[in-house]
Amino acid sequence: MSNRGEVYENNIMSQDVDVIKIVKEDILRIIDEAENKKISLKSIKVKVGVSEVFIFKAVSELKKENLIKFRGNFIELTENGQSRASSITKRHLIIENYFKRTKNKIKAHKAADALEHYISEEVANNIRKLFTLKGSGVPLTKFEIDKEGLIADIMLKDNKLSERIISMGIFPGERIKVINETSNAVIVKVKGKKTALGREIAKGIMVLEYERL
Amino acid sequence: MKDFKALLIGQPNVGKSSLLNALVGSKVIISNYPGTTVEITRGEKILGKAKITFEDTPGIYSISDRSEEEKITEKKLFEGAADGAIIVVDSTSLERNLYIVLQILEAQIPVIIALNFVEEAEKKGIKIDHKKLEKILNIPVVPINPLRGKGINELINVTLRVKGIKEDIFSVRYDDDIEKAINKISSKIIQTSLPNRFIALRVLEEDADFYRYLKNKEVIKATKGILSNHPKVSEDISITRYGTAAFIAREVTQIIKLRDKRGDLHEQFDKILLHNIWGPFFTILFFLIIFGLLMFLGNLLQGFLLNLTEGITSYLHTVSPSIIIVILAQALYGLMVGVSIALPYVFLFYLFLGLTEDVGLLARFIVNLETLLKKLGLPGKAFIPLALGLGCTVPAIRATRILSSRKERFYAASFFPFVSCSSRIGIIMGIVGYYGGLFLVFSVYVTLIISALIWAFIVKRVAYIENQPLLLELPSYRRPLMENIITKSWIRMKDFVYLVIPLLAIGGAIYAVLNITGITNIIVEPLSPIAQWLGLPAVTIIPLIFGFLQKDLTGAMLLSVLGSNISTILTPLQIYTFGLVATMQIPCVIALGMLIREFGVKKAVLLTGISIIYGLLFAGLIWRIISIF
Structure with a gap:
């Protein structure tokens, strides 16, 4: 019927495409964070910690896209590269700060390391807004009906329950709206899908008013 | 010969069952309520030398089981001998659906994505580049439309080409x-x-x-x-996994913003239907209307079917009466009761229930009745088995599987003595109503409700039952597919047709044998104290005992032991007591068999015994209290 199968066999590089995207973002950020904003290829290898093949490919792509330039043994950012790197670094910081804030950790940490490449721009921005605000929001049970809110945190003891809720798209940084409240449940709309949450669950979901941000 | 076993996996309500239907054209349940595939349905497809077995599984959002039926899916995935999984994905909410994809890929199970609701997503302004999704995940992605048969052949071809897990499939990187x-x-x-x-x-x-x-x-x-x-x-970990899913979804999705007018309308509708006061009101009103309709339609069908079967029985009466003929006539009578009285009722009820399910109303009803059920110590989800119990208790017992713990399940099952199934409704209407009037019918129902409340009050104190909090996706309202609803109703009433109706015939035959041999009198004697306790004539023990075998026999037996002018033999209070004690039980031996299958012999016998004793005690006490006044 189709040659989909063959398409598959020829697509061995697909995973690599994604890895390279991540490595490229990492390299830009590492140069941005480096002293004097320049770094040797060797240090990149140490810091990124993936196989050389990926690094070479990433570096050559970055060069082709005119985001980095070589100066002797060192790599520097071009103007375009600098602006791209700044936004990546910012996103990294946003998420790192978010984790620091919600997890109460003083030490800067790389919790955001993986997530930064994945989280959507909007959610990252929302997290940044969350970070600049005081307090951690009100429980969903106390949130006004029909107001747009932002999920600030999920605080539930049951791990499987948290996973279930997250897998249903109810996720920190995501927008949420309370449609209705019954004596036992809160009906919310997230990403166009409605879910009925029991009060015990709703109590553990912290929300901030969206307009206030 | 090359055999391949593929599991159909996906979130509840994502179209797994309709896909299975399209793949193999077999009879499967398709549903718009999270969690109706209680038993795994399978179908086979033979293509030349190859045989593919497709297995439908209960919907899951992630590997975070919260009920026994979700455990079934995980068991099948991780312990079963499946060669691969076809994950059905809802295009209208790709990122949520990709979560389970990423998680199953972590388990190194070969995965094919079947992209469903593509047209629906496009109507909402969401366009998905499935080729790009294929590239990123490095697994096959096939857009499908099971209702129109689109993409089905392609999916089968792709399935045939799956050869174990590839080494370079996508995997989530954590920090x-x-x-x-x-x-x-x-x-x-x-x-x-x-x-x-x-x-x-x-x-x-x-x-x-x-x-x-x-x-x-x-x-x-x-x-x-x-x-x-x-x-x-x-x-x-969950956040990273979800973030990754969201990232991939963003990479492959193009959103052309369209205003979702229908969504806005549905939201307004939900505001009323899920209102704190109006919600429960409309839910109960809806069920009252359905029951009214059932009585009306059921009567029409019943009249028609009774006419049909009457011809046969009257013919048997003209034949010279021999023992064989008497037994045969009784067996036929039992069969007739089942086919003409209970069958139309059960079928129509399940048809209505299936309709509310597929339209998307059932999930709303669950939310509305959660508060009420919680007072009884039951989770909102228990509404499904209890509602099914209004048709036939046998499939209802099986449906308790959607509840999370065994304790919760068993507790929910303990309410079936108070939830009248079609056969017991037959006693209440046919005996109590016919000979005692509507007021007595009403009294029996009220007493059943009160006794259920007392039961809950006692059990909640004896056994600590912990309910899982409500967490239920409300499916969007959809136009139902009549074909699916009919198939679903049929699957649900299969137990009734294949198990309960034959039992009626057997019961009738046994009754005839007992009557001819005179054994009935031997049974009545030692059990007369029970009749005494209930304030009933001793012979009524016979219909009550037969009632335990099969509830539909109760009415017929009562008529044959007392004659047709029951209203002159029994006082209204006696009719009421009889109706109460005959209904407040596990309805039949098939239900007992189902209890044994689901909970084991010990628990099943315990529940049946306790419910009989409880019913007898309650009915005996009530008539004594009433006679004081």
Whole structure:
């Protein structure tokens, strides 16, 4: 019927495409964070910690896209590269700060390391807004009906329950709206899908008013 | 001959069952309510030398089971001998659906994505580049439309080409500390068919079911050091996985913003239907209307079918009466009762229930009745088995599987003596109503409700029952497909047709034998104290005993022991007591058999015994109290 199968066999590089995207973002950020904003290829290898093949490919792509330039043994950012790197670094910081804030950790940490490449721009921005605000929001049970809110945190003891809720798209940084409240449940709309949450669950979901941000 | 076994996996309500229907054209349940595929349905497709078996599974959002039926899916995935999984994905909410895809890929199970609701998504302004999704995940992605048969052949062809897991499929990268912890745990895992990385992740996510794969649990403590910056590792893992799903969804989705007018309308509708006061009001009103309709339609059908069967019985009466003929006539009579009275009722009821389910109303009803059920110590989801119980108790007992714990399930099942199934409604209407009037019918129902409340009050104090909090996706309202509803109703009433109706015939025959041989009198004698306690004539013991075999026999037996002018023999109070004691039980031996299958002999016998004693005690006390006034 189709040659989909063959398409598959020829697509061995697909995973690599994604890895390279991540490595490229990492390299830009590492140069941005480096002293004097320049770094040797060797240090990149140490810091990124993936196989050389990926690094070479990433570096050559970055060069082709005119985001980095070589100066002797060192790599520097071009103007375009600098602006791209700044936004990546910012996103990294946003998420790192978010984790620091919600997890109460003083030490800067790389919790955001993986997530930064994945989280959507909007959610990252929302997290940044969350970070600049005081307090951690009100429980969903106390949130006004029909107001747009932002999920600030999920605080539930049951791990499987948290996973279930997250897998249903109810996720920190995501927008949420309370449609209705019954004596036992809160009906919310997230990403166009409605879910009925029991009060015990709703109590553990912290929300901030969206307009206030 | 090459055999292939593929599991159909996906979130509830994503179209797994309709896909199975399209793939093999077999009879399967398709539903718009999360969690109706209680038993695994399968179908086979033979293509030349190859045979593919497709198995439908209960919907899951992630590997985080909350009920026994979800455990079925996980068992099938991780312990079963499946060669691969076809994950059905809802295009209208891709990122949520990709979560389970990423998680199953972590388990190194060959996956094919079947992209469903593509047209619906396009109407909402969402366009998905499935070729790009294929590239990113490095697994096949096939857009399908099971209702129109689109993409089905392609899906079968792709399935045939699956040969184990590829080494370079997409895998989620977690942050460095988590990755270190994964490696650490991976080195301490007993060799299994599951990949170490997957087990390590489940262990880090504190899924106790996976601890048994560890050589020792010390390693969990050892990872605590690495993870000092992750006080909530399990949540960070889910967040990263979801973030990854969201990232992939964003990469492959193009959103052309269209205003969702229908969504706005539905939201307004939900505001009324899920209102604190109006919601429960409309729910109860809806069911009252359905019952009214059932009585009306049921009567029409019943009249028609009775006319049909009457011809046969009257013919039998003209034949010279021999023992064989008497037995045969009684057996036929039992059969007739089942076919003409209970069958139309059960079928129509399940048809209505299926309709509310597929339209999307049922999930709303559950939310509305949650408060009420919670007072009884039951979760909102228990509404499904209880509502099914208004048709036939046998499939209803099986449907308790959608509840989360065995204790909760057994407790829900203990309410079936108070939830009248069609046969018991037959007693209440046909005997109590016909000979005693509507007021007595009403009294029996009220008494059943009160006795259920007292039952709940007692049991809740004896056994501590913990309910899981409500967490229910409300499906969008959809136009139902009549064909699906009919198939579903049929599957639900199969037990009734194949098990309960034959029993009626057998019961009738046994009755005739007992009557001819005079054994009935021997039974009546030792049990007369029970009749005395109930304030009933001793012979009424016979219909009550037969009632335990099969409830539909009760009415017929009562008529044959007392004659047709019951209203002159029994006082209204006696009719009421008889109706009450005949209904407040586990309805028949088939139901008992189902209880044994689901809960084991000990619990089933315990529940049946207790319910009989409770019913007898209650009915005996009530008539004494009433006679005081």
